[in-house]
Amino acid sequence: MLGLNKKDFSLLLVVAALTLFAPFILNPFPEGSGMAQFNAGYPDLMQRFVIFGIFAIGFNILLGLTGYLSFGHAAFLGVGSYSAVWMFKLLSMNVIPAILLAVVVSGLFALVIGFISLRRSGIYFSILTLAFAQMSFNLAYSVLTPITNGETGLQLTLNDPRVLGQSATADGSIPVTSLFGLEMRSTFEMTLGPWLFQFNAGYYLCALILLLSFYLSIRIFRSPFGLMLRAIKSNQTRLNYTGLNARPYTLAAFVISGMYAGLAGALMASMDPLAGAERMQWTASGEVVLMTILGGAGTLIGPVLGAGFIKYFENIFSKINDTVLHGWFEFMPDGLENLIVGILHPFIGKGWHLTLGLLFMLVVIFLPGGLVEGGQRIAKLFRRKKPDDAGDNAQSTPAE
Amino acid sequence: MGILEVKNVNKRFGGLQALGDVNLSVAENSVHAIIGPNGAGKSTLLNCLVGKLIPDTGSVMFDGQSVLGRTPYEINQMGISRVFQTPEIFGDLTVMENMMIPCFAKRDGAFRLHAIAPTDDEKEIVEKAERMLEDMNMAGKRHMPAASMSRGDKRRLEIGMCLAQEPRLLLLDEPTAGMARADTNNTIDLLKQIKDERDITIAIIEHDMHVVFSLAERITVLAQGTPLVEDTPDNIKGHPKVREAYLGETA
Numbered sequence: 001m002l003g004l005n006k007k008d009f010s011l012l013l014v015v016a017a018l019t020l021f022a023p024f025i026l027n028p029f030p031e032g033s034g035m036a037q038f039n040a041g042y043p044d045l046m047q048r049f050v051i052f053g054i055f056a057i058g059f060n061i062l063l064g065l066t067g068y069l070s071f072g073h074a075a076f077l078g079v080g081s082y083s084a085v086w087m088f089k090l091l092s093m094n095v096i097p098a099i100l101l102a103v104v105v106s107g108l109f110a111l112v113i114g115f116i117s118l119r120r121s122g123i124y125f126s127i128l129t130l131a132f133a134q135m136s137f138n139l140a141y142s143v144l145t146p147i148t149n150g151e152t153g154l155q156l157t158l159n160d161p162r163v164l165g166q167s168a169t170a171d172g173s174i175p176v177t178s179l180f181g182l183e184m185r186s187t188f189e190m191t192l193g194p195w196l197f198q199f200n201a202g203y204y205l206c207a208l209i210l211l212l213s214f215y216l217s218i219r220i221f222r223s224p225f226g227l228m229l230r231a232i233k234s235n236q237t238r239l240n241y242t243g244l245n246a247r248p249y250t251l252a253a254f255v256i257s258g259m260y261a262g263l264a265g266a267l268m269a270s271m272d273p274l275a276g277a278e279r280m281q282w283t284a285s286g287e288v289v290l291m292t293i294l295g296g297a298g299t300l301i302g303p304v305l306g307a308g309f310i311k312y313f314e315n316i317f318s319k320i321n322d323t324v325l326h327g328w329f330e331f332m333p334d335g336l337e338n339l340i341v342g343i344l345h346p347f348i349g350k351g352w353h354l355t356l357g358l359l360f361m362l363v364v365i366f367l368p369g370g371l372v373e374g375g376q377r378i379a380k381l382f383r384r385k386k387p388d389d390a391g392d393n394a395q396s397t398p399a400e
Numbered sequence: 401m402g403i404l405e406v407k408n409v410n411k412r413f414g415g416l417q418a419l420g421d422v423n424l425s426v427a428e429n430s431v432h433a434i435i436g437p438n439g440a441g442k443s444t445l446l447n448c449l450v451g452k453l454i455p456d457t458g459s460v461m462f463d464g465q466s467v468l469g470r471t472p473y474e475i476n477q478m479g480i481s482r483v484f485q486t487p488e489i490f491g492d493l494t495v496m497e498n499m500m501i502p503c504f505a506k507r508d509g510a511f512r513l514h515a516i517a518p519t520d521d522e523k524e525i526v527e528k529a530e531r532m533l534e535d536m537n538m539a540g541k542r543h544m545p546a547a548s549m550s551r552g553d554k555r556r557l558e559i560g561m562c563l564a565q566e567p568r569l570l571l572l573d574e575p576t577a578g579m580a581r582a583d584t585n586n587t588i589d590l591l592k593q594i595k596d597e598r599d600i601t602i603a604i605i606e607h608d609m610h611v612v613f614s615l616a617e618r619i620t621v622l623a624q625g626t627p628l629v630e631d632t633p634d635n636i637k638g639h640p641k642v643r644e645a646y647l648g649e650t651a
Binding site for chain 1: 450471472473476477481482484488489490491492493497500501502504505506509510511512513514515516517518519520521522525561565
């Protein structure tokens with residue numbers, strides 16, 4: 001189906017179902033219940049899940065297949081955002097031209113940076129990409145202020161030309177981003193008993209693009225090009241002595257992953273039309289590395305899981321505060337309650353980074369294949385209970 | 401004129417003269433062995449042929465064209481394949497995938513962006529790779545990760561990968577180093593079979609005299625970076641200069 005084998009196609013279907021029903025899946029707890037704060041099914045966060053999923057899928061094409069670790073991919077994300085916002089300022093509020101321009105510009109940007117950085121491999125390549133990204137960040141912050149609006153960040157104003165659209169709406173406010181008239185912020189709310197489900201146009205656009213990106217990434221993984229990229233990771237000496245030039249392959253992978261990052265940046269700007277330099281900072285580059293490794297570098301679904309996991313932590317776990325903890329441990333005697341809350345205090349709220357860091361360490365040490373390997377081990381445990389089913393273990397390992 | 405002509409090649413590493421005025425001519429469709437004691441410059445010479453090292457002076461011509469200044473992959477595309485002392489294969493990939501890569505390289509050249517064509521649809525490549533695996537008696541191992549195989553099988557796969565490119569010159573750098581006797585004999589049989597069945601020139605660097613004398617048609621003896629003699633195996637066996645180089649003057 002669609003040029004995919006049965007297994008890959010069912011994986012695609014699973015991802016399609018997950019994204020389609022995400023507003024239900026992420027909102028398992030009724031409104032107003034104590035657990036409602038763990039609901040992640042609101043538009044803003046769901047958009048972030050899929051946008052960072054796209055970012056990580058693209059990053060994985062570089063890291064997972066070729067093994068080249070880039071520490072500068074946030075630069076492409078930022079470039080994509082700036083391009084998109086400029087399109088909103090100059091052309092129209094339609095997201096399609098903004099996304100197209102962002103992908104093209106970030107691709108060109110990746111071509112230049114990749115051409116230089118890929119002259120080295122290993123740690124030197126990582127440092128070169130990091131240097132380029134930090135340069136971009138500082139330029140965006142200072143010298144390039146006419147293009148990036150410096151510290152304030154690039155925003156829409158009522159004076160923007162928008163030659164194919166309108167500078168201001170009838171009631172004198174800035175127009176909102178849309179897809180041929182369908183506003184990205186428009187949300188359909190459905191109340192089912194105590195549950196509230198929100199279906200957001202912007203989220204579904206992002207989800208659709210995530211599916212397309214995911215499909216493309218499967219095709220790349222299974223193509224001769226993907227085979228060559230894995231060969232580069234495995235043994236560059238043999239590749240060279242087999243008459244193949246590694247440089248154009250790695251450059252192509254770098255540009256493709258840069259375009260994915262630009263696409264993610266454009267979607268961010270499409271959901272919320274502003275772009276700031278901090279989007280290009282090295283912490284943002286590091287985040288996508290964490291997502292990919294946490295989920296499982298070199299696997300198809302891993303980066304998406306990793307992105308979801310980290311964004312969930314960032315947005316949900318960070319909201320747990322001492323008051324919430326006191327609520328949970330109310331049943332205990334006062335002294336014990338205070339003790340437990342005191343112990344847990346550094347790990348919650350603003351301390352969520354600590355918890356995430358510990359989890360990341362555990363995953364890297366015990367599950368080098370990331371969350372995907374964890375899933376496989378659990379699946380294997382269940383399978384072992386059935387006797388003659390051990391044969392197709394080799395088949396269940398995603399590309400790596 | 402041989403298919404490979406090395407003329408007056410010199411290579412110096414600091415104070416060490418690794419190669420001094422090496423002249424070598426390898427005749428087309430022959431098996432030519434290069435032997436010599438440790439440090440004689442055999443590997444340096446080989447590296448000069450495949451583009452890993454560039455000689456200080458002299459020329460290396462393959463089929464009338466100079467290989468100097470070209471990168472390893474360009475030289476490989478000219479028709480020279482190299483087997484390494486320790487098998488260099490794609491350990492993370494399956495045996496079948498290993499074999500498909502040289503098939504792609506032969507058909508598509510150094511780079512081609514077929515980023516979304518499913519690999520399975522490349523019927524001619526799959527068929528050729530399968531045929532090569534059968535030739536190498538490895539069809540049963542096609543789904544194994546290459547790294548999990550024995551040393552002898554890795555060597556066999558590496559030779560097969562080189563042959564899949566249909567090279568005109570196959571360079572082997574101590575192909576039986578570190579192998580058990582049985583594996584060594586298998587490798588000798590494989591190379592004999594290759595020599596009989598294909599139009600191919602083989603140049604082999606080897607320590608093991610058993611391997612050299614069962615395969616070679618011409619032998620060049622290298623000592624201290626300079627060729628001592630070049631002759632047929634029978635004449636080399638009793639040559640006084642060879643004995644001297646291997647056993648020292650007092651012997």
